[in-house]
Amino acid sequence: MRIPHYTASADFTRFVRALPKTETHLHLEGSTPLELLRELEPDRFRTPPPFWQPGFRYDSFDQFMGLYDEYCMDFYRSAQRYHDAAKIVLATCAEQGCRYVETSIHLPGLAAANDSGPEVLAAIREAAPAGLEVRIFAGMCHNDYAAHGPLIEAALGWKDLAGIDLHGPEYWRMETWSIDLWRRARDAGKMTKAHAGEFMPAPFVRWILDNLGVRRIEHGVRSVEDPELVRLLARERITLDICPISNVKLAVQGIGSMAEHPIRALFDAGVPVTLNSDDTFFFGNRLEEEYFALHQELRFTRSELARIALNGIEIALLDPDRKQALKAEWKAFAEAESLDLSVAEGSNRLVG
Numbered sequence: 097m098r099i100p101h102y103t104a105s106a107d108f109t110r111f112v113r114a115l116p117k118t119e120t121h122l123h124l125e126g127s128t129p130l131e132l133l134r135e136l137e138p139d140r141f142r143t144p145p146p147f148w149q150p151g152f153r154y155d156s157f158d159q160f161m162g163l164y165d166e167y168c169m170d171f172y173r174s175a176q177r178y179h180d181a182a183k184i185v186l187a188t189c190a191e192q193g194c195r196y197v198e199t200s201i202h203l204p205g206l207a208a209a210n211d212s213g214p215e216v217l218a219a220i221r222e223a224a225p226a227g228l229e230v231r232i233f234a235g236m237c238h239n240d241y242a243a244h245g246p247l248i249e250a251a252l253g254w255k256d257l258a259g260i261d262l263h264g265p266e267y268w269r270m271e272t273w274s275i276d277l278w279r280r281a282r283d284a285g286k287m288t289k290a291h292a293g294e295f296m297p298a299p300f301v302r303w304i305l306d307n308l309g310v311r312r313i314e315h316g317v318r319s320v321e322d323p324e325l326v327r328l329l330a331r332e333r334i335t336l337d338i339c340p341i342s343n344v345k346l347a348v349q350g351i352g353s354m355a356e357h358p359i360r361a362l363f364d365a366g367v368p369v370t371l372n373s374d375d376t377f378f379f380g381n382r383l384e385e386e387y388f389a390l391h392q393e394l395r396f397t398r399s400e401l402a403r404i405a406l407n408g409i410e411i412a413l414l415d416p417d418r419k420q421a422l423k424a425e426w427k428a429f430a431e432a433e434s435l436d437l438s439v440a441e442g443s444n445r446l447v448g
């Protein structure tokens with residue numbers, strides 16, 4: 097049995113589940129459902145892995161990456177396996193009130209699969225439950241071009257690919273191929289994101305903004321170290337897709353506990369932030385627990401949490417009619433819950 101990191105009253109749980117929301121930072125392989133691994137290796141996965149314990153913290157990101165390979169990457173050998181994992185992962189999002197999900201796959205992982213990239217993307221899309229909008233991103237590490245250049249170039253032409261993401265160890269040296277590739281991806285109609293400001297300090301976030309030209313940063317929490325950068329993020333409405341439980345369990349610098357998480361300072365400074373779960377297999381978390389954590393340890397009110405959910409809706413890659421309908425659904429919920437709309441619809445106290 098999974099031990100929850102956070103629990104809440106029945107009424108607060110109802111509120112969080114009913115809040116129309118999004119999940120925009122979710123690695124599919126890092127969220128591999130335990131039951132699928134258990135089917136293949138019953139003895140090894142009879143009990144939940146040790147890192148599901150709420151008090152568990154990783155020694156380092158390298159340890160985390162090692163476990164990623166050890167536990168999950170071997171699973172993804174066919175489009176059917178991606179489909180099976182996505183079906184459970186996306187159903188779990190939907191049952192927690194997600195209306196829109198962006199999930200990423202490790203693009204070089206496709207080299208070990210028996211099916212083509214487009215077949216894998218189609219299999220993931222077909223796994224989405226009715227009513228849940230899903231967009232798929234291809235993630236790659238700082239040094240992946242040398243070994244996987246042809247695959248990366250081909251991916252820019254895949255119709256079902258919504259965008260690309262830079263992930264993996266952030267402290268690995270940046271190579272210049274990414275500068276050109278990120279620009280060409282946008283020219284090809286893809287959304288571009290990058291992980292930054294998780295293990296590297298604020299200047300790396302600036303480097304990524306200046307050189308890769310992204311408007312979406314995955315994590316970005318160490319931006320808080322540079323007040324001028326925080327003002328820039330707020331002013332330019334650059335969204336940070338934040339995963340607080342992940343940050344605590346990976347012992348991100350400056351985050352000794354949830355109560356110290358900078359999402360409060362970033363939100364108060366007017367930075368658009370979203371709330372996400374990152375890798376549910378490795379953190380043993382659920383999206384709703386991220387909302388519980390902010391309420392209990394960082395004093396986020398219901399109206400403020402609704403504002404965070406609205407941030408996710410605002411960046412969703414939806415056609416205008418669908419987005420308008422989703423905003424209307426959010427507004428009806430906010431009114432029915434008597435939320436403070438000056439907070440819930442405000443731009444989190446935009447500064448400067």
Ligand SMILES: [Zn+2]
Pocket residue numbers: 121123263291314374
């Ligand atoms: Zn991530």
